[in-house]
Amino acid sequence: MSTKESANNSAAKAQAKDFQAKTSRGEATRQKLLDAAEEVFGVKGYFRASVVDITLKAGVAQGTFYVYFPGKQDIFAELVRELNHDLRREISQAVTGLTSRREVEARGFAVFFSFIRKHSNLYRIMQQVEFVDEDLFKWYYRRLAQGYVQGVEAAMEGGEFRRLDPETVAYALMGIAEFIGMRWVLWEGKDVPAKALDTVMGMVMDGLHAD
Amino acid sequence: MSTKESANNSAAKAQAKDFQAKTSRGEATRQKLLDAAEEVFGVKGYFRASVVDITLKAGVAQGTFYVYFPGKQDIFAELVRELNHDLRREISQAVTGLTSRREVEARGFAVFFSFIRKHSNLYRIMQQVEFVDEDLFKWYYRRLAQGYVQGVEAAMEGGEFRRLDPETVAYALMGIAEFIGMRWVLWEGKDVPAKALDTVMGMVMDGLHAD
């Protein structure tokens, strides 16, 4: 009954929880599908990727896909949620114990760049999420922003940062990270060079103004 | 999505120059299509928008579309090129004559935010361009970056800016602008609030570090 991914239907989606495998064989199949999806989406983008592409890469039959996921949109959403979760975990682990905010920012950028390099396949299409599921898209960035906001607020209260609007700072930092990552990691497939990292840190901490 | 648009074919596109209307009636129709496309793409995104959507909104027959554009991709590319051109023009006009770099940046951000507010329909999908035509996408940002780089270099030589890598600065500034614009203009449909503007300027010019 070909419904085509008609409009966002987050409510329904929340209900129709993705199938939970009961056996280890099932769990393996499910994982194969997720791995395949990550690669396929990354290479072709969400819209050009087809579920046949995914099942082919996963080495399972087309029907098998629907045993584990209600639809194309759902496996994508799961990947995005995982991505968000993993990124936040990696960052928070990396900065735990650091005392200076300067170090926190430096580590944060570095971890972010290495994260998107590792997950460049999927990260490449983050922006498409907006047109797959707008709520999911906002959720992704808001969730990320939250972490920043807290840290930034603490730094301001501790006197390490000047007093500015924390949310704006959070989005600005994310913007910088994304664009620098895009320029070197996604476009060139390379690490962000040291001079760029230094420049970013210099800009962020001390601004552009000469003295 | 039933696309087809087989891979990027920039070579072919360069050749098959968009049709040049020979009468004013034709020119009007072409413009109707362009306007309709801008709105439709903005609302549904590139992939979910169909050329039927566009012709319906433009009030012409489906076949008429193909009198003026070789395909869906081409009208999109033209819109992106226009967008880029207009944005650069508006910014350069706005900063002409300004002497202090601080003012240039302030004006630049302000103009950018009002620009994407005016063209929020189309701007909303800039990121999708990458999956429609990767070269076009890179061209868009590189072209934008160029302008920045020159200005930033001049400011460094003039002693107004500290010495940092100009390209990195350019991408960082674009990232900030995009994310702040996304947060308030695209998500909320509002102007960027003064506190955000101030924060951005403060960050950019003087950094986050206290004193």
Added chain:
Amino acid sequence: MSTKESANNSAAKAQAKDFQAKTSRGEATRQKLLDAAEEVFGVKGYFRASVVDITLKAGVAQGTFYVYFPGKQDIFAELVRELNHDLRREISQAVTGLTSRREVEARGFAVFFSFIRKHSNLYRIMQQVEFVDEDLFKWYYRRLAQGYVQGVEAAMEGGEFRRLDPETVAYALMGIAEFIGMRWVLWEGKDVPAKALDTVMGMVMDGLHAD
């Protein structure tokens, strides 16, 4: 009102006589269209050729086509009729005055091969005529066969040819000519080689059987 070339409608066609130009300027345009059509049909075949192709090659506007011809099918039919007429004329001129039937056949084959070489563009698609206008197709070959039948009958009565069914002989001769022409002229774009011509004549006059 897109009718698409629906079914053969020879009756209607006979009525809707192709437009007769009244001025020499008009006659020139008409001829440009016919020339262009011959080439375009020859290269792309009837079905893949479009009337835009023809008007483009002729250097006139699309609408102009319909000033001179009721439709795509009609210009094609006219070309086929011309072809048939010219071929018959060339052959009959070439064999006029020849006394021996052997010479008549030899000349006939030679003229046919040089004719299709000259008109290979159009001749290449003779077989498609069947699916454009079945009656026209049969008319073409029947008309050609007629000439043969008369000559063959005369040769039989004159004792030059053995007594066989003249119509069968006519079609057999046409088949030989077409296939030999196809093999060397249409496929290779060359003249039919002497050895082939000799073989054909030997076969036709004296058969394959070793004395």
Added chain:
Amino acid sequence: MSTKESANNSAAKAQAKDFQAKTSRGEATRQKLLDAAEEVFGVKGYFRASVVDITLKAGVAQGTFYVYFPGKQDIFAELVRELNHDLRREISQAVTGLTSRREVEARGFAVFFSFIRKHSNLYRIMQQVEFVDEDLFKWYYRRLAQGYVQGVEAAMEGGEFRRLDPETVAYALMGIAEFIGMRWVLWEGKDVPAKALDTVMGMVMDGLHAD
């Protein structure tokens, strides 16, 4: 005709091998499509036949077609290959064991005529193959010619046939067969009459010249 089938793309075709059904149900569907295609192509010709025509006649959904064949061109090519294969098999079986070349030719013609009568649907459009896939077209006739050439050469060496160019003889024989078949089988839907068969055999073996 709204085709699309962009130029000959034999390379791609070689790769995208027609789908091999994995179940008997699938095999049955595939065969239904092949049968329907043979009829539809025969009646309407390749270009006027649509894949909807085929699926309707086969009683399956339009999409099902593409489960088994990459496109219209491909099912057609398969039919042509089958046709060629079957024809050669039937002829070679029929002449196996015959000692006199005269008998071989007589049987060959007879089998050919009954073959095209049985497959008149498809055979009717053999000539269109040239404009669908030129290579396939030449392959068809060259392959057929090969068989003839060998037989003819053997007959010459055995002293049964006069020494002539074997390839020319092969194409001439094919031409005769096609045109006689066209005249009676394809045009009239009848068997080739005895008088025509006799005439053909007479011509071929002993020529037209009166002793």
Added chain:
DNA sequence: CATGAATGAGGCTTCATTCAT
């Protein structure tokens, strides 16, 4: 005579999804 914009029916193809096995 000539032009070129406009039309809309119709063709090919893709693909998310369902379902019987």
Added chain:
DNA sequence: GATGAATGAAGCCTCATTCAT
């Protein structure tokens, strides 16, 4: 759990033809 055949809606695009200028 897994399979793979089947579906049909929907998308892109072509083109013969009409018509106002």
